[in-house]
Amino acid sequence: MAIIVDEKTNVLVQGITGNQGTFHTKQMLAYGTRIVAGVSPGKGGQKVEGVPVYDTVAAAMENHQIDATVLFIPAPFAKDAAFEAISAGVRVVVIITEHIPVHDELEIIAFARRRGAIVIGPNTFGIVSSGRCKIGIPPNQFFVPGHIGVVARSGTLTYEIVANLTANGLGQSTVVGLGGDRVVGLSFVDVLEKFEKDPETRAVVLVGEIGGNAEEEASRFIKKMSKPVVAYIAGKSAPPGKRMGHAGAIIERGKGTFEGKVQALTAAGARVATLPFEVPGLIKEALG
């Protein structure tokens, strides 16, 4: 078991003929992901890395069973592509694209809720069920199967932490990137609930950052969890009122501070690492 995606997940790539789409299709196939089709308007009938390309998502769905889709679509067109996938009935929509206007994100998520679809991102590295299925852009070599669930708001920092886990003999069940924007499809709680139920996951790493109150909300759930949680929060040194790269990473009117998040997590029983490389040690300590 893993959460959300596994070796049986049939994946569609929207924007498959673009540079990023083609490059990452190759990487995902190399990881073992079942990419069954691609979509690029006007490019139907072509093949990319042996994967058939269709003009629309509906056309792809007529010919294939599709469980998840991943969008490599420029920001101005991402809303339309997400609507298309959700309308066609795709259950899991992974939006890699960054710089999508927040009002488009509000509309995408409102529509997904209505149709019961899961949106991962926008502005995410994607999701990896280690050894089974990678949907997104992380480098393949660091993700090995195991029992640690990882849920994060940022990309490269997660690779850093996953590489540290792997180097310490701690493989991962599933690694989920929520996305760095202010409005994203999944919250920490959504993913923690799934990890708590997943028999394969024994402990969870939460990689958060300043801004918003997602970590504070997560703390309320962590209090009730049977599985140990280790957290790392980025942005301790960030000044208030400045957007630290991610749209969501900003301390506004005294809200979303590092101290507030660490305090909430610690009170909920999570172990909080001061530096990223301390995470594997704290996991081992928690698992006894």
Added chain:
Amino acid sequence: MKLFEYMGKELFARYGLTIPRGKMVTTPDEAAAVAAEIGASVVIKSQVLSGKRGKGGGIKFADTPEQAREAATQVLGMTVQGLKVEMVLVEEKLAIDHEFYVAITVDGAAKQPVLIASARGGMDIEEVPDEFIVKEHLDVCLGIQPYLCREICRRLGVQGAVAREFARLLPTLYRIFREKDAELVEINPLVLSGEKLIAADAKVTIDDEALYRQKDVPVVDDRTEAERQAHALGLSYVQLDGNIAVMANGAGITMGTLDIIQHYGGAPANFLDAGGGTGMEATAKALEILLSTNPRVIFINIFGGITRCDDVARALVKVKQEKGINVPVVIRLVGTNEEEGMRILRENGIEAYKVMHEAAAKAVELARAQG
């Protein structure tokens, strides 16, 4: 992107909301002329991108054009909340019967817009007790319907003509929020003057990511030169006040890099997220931006995914050869094409680290030695 108050009010007026009569000016003479035109008592408001202007002396009242000239002379050129005042808004002084608060913003946790209103306007909303705040999440498929206006009025305790004013104002404010890609539209205070609701202030923030489709919104650029240059390269940059210049790839790891520097007692000079898959040329330009800020040490922390370590190494060598780098550089390099990157650096006499915290400790040590 935050708009100045006068810009926000112009936007409100275009949508048919009532704003005080007035005009933005940049000289005391113009301020006197506007006051004469209004022909009554006026308020002179400093135009800076900050709240709490009143406490900093940035808002003054005047009964005559001569007083308006004097007040404008005092306000123009003063510093409010650390910002230099270069413009003032001269407006009619309103007869205030009551002050409300109203705002629409994005609630990231609920993943929905939220309307916030209070009958206790005029003060910082953070200081208003919860029981006096009305909060309604909005469904983007419905927007603000008449029933919601009635409910909000009931909870604000208003009726009759004032409720009718709210029924007109709230959907209009929502339209501005949606049509202008706003992250925040806030009116505080929303003044009841007779039977009219007047926007006595305007705080509007437009989503930076949507500026490409908001061509008629005025441009407010309060970035530093380095921030502007980095943005032109598609990178995010924030100026800080330390002496260790930082470049990393990814917002989270860049924040983590700043934190680790601080943890070892150093002070980062900036946040520079070189992004994923940034090529050699852009990386070289980003390095030049860092050099232009005259740091004591440059610290590069790369975990290569889409970003290729050899590209980063080549960029560093290129800048070293073409521009010269007269400060120590500490580089940490792992991930895609790591061996090739390491080889390029070695050949050019640059030592590289593999472990993030060891590299950070070294950067802090070198910054101290330079001090």
